[in-house]
Amino acid sequence: MILADIGLGELLWSLLTIFFMVIYFIVLFRVVVDLFADRELSGAAKALWVVGLLVFPMLSVLAYLIFRGGSMDRRTAARAEEARSDLQDYVRRTAAQATPADQIARAKDLLDQGVIDATEFEILKSKALAA
Numbered sequence: 001m002i003l004a005d006i007g008l009g010e011l012l013w014s015l016l017t018i019f020f021m022v023i024y025f026i027v028l029f030r031v032v033v034d035l036f037a038d039r040e041l042s043g044a045a046k047a048l049w050v051v052g053l054l055v056f057p058m059l060s061v062l063a064y065l066i067f068r069g070g071s072m073d074r075r076t077a078a079r080a081e082e083a084r085s086d087l088q089d090y091v092r093r094t095a096a097q098a099t100p101a102d103q104i105a106r107a108k109d110l111l112d113q114g115v116i117d118a119t120e121f122e123i124l125k126s127k128a129l130a131a
Contacts, residue, residue, distance in 0.1 A: 028057070031064050034072045037079060103128035 035041070035049050052060035107124035110116045116124070 024058075024061070027065070028053070028061055030072070031061055034068075034075060035064070038075060100128040 032050075032053070035046055038046075049060065049064065052063070104125050107116070107121050107128070110124075111118065111121040
């Protein structure tokens with residue numbers, strides 16, 4: 001088929017079809033991620049949803065959005081909050097371990113290994129003591 005043989009209507013119909021296919025796959029991906037990330041749903045229920053998604057794709061995606069779609073955002077927000085909290089805990093633990101004495105000891109190790117020179121060591125030491 002030569003590009004010149006394609007009419008405007010056929011081109012627009014193809015673009016519309018591709019658009020809706022992309023939207024469907026985005027929604028399907030979001031449903032599958034939410035399905036497997038839900039800790040409250042049993043394994044059997046997850047398996048039934050997966051079978052439904054494979055056998056009746058459009059119908060089961062719509063059913064999932066109708067029955068469980070309202071809580072998808074809450075679950076996503078809860079996972080994001082948990083990840084943020086874990087990151088903050090990690091940062092607090094890491095920052096608490098880096099005392100000025102630890103920082104100076106690390107700088108001294110770098111000086112002994114020849115990675116930094118004496119002036120850089122003095123700069124790191126003054127920064128550690130100033131903190």
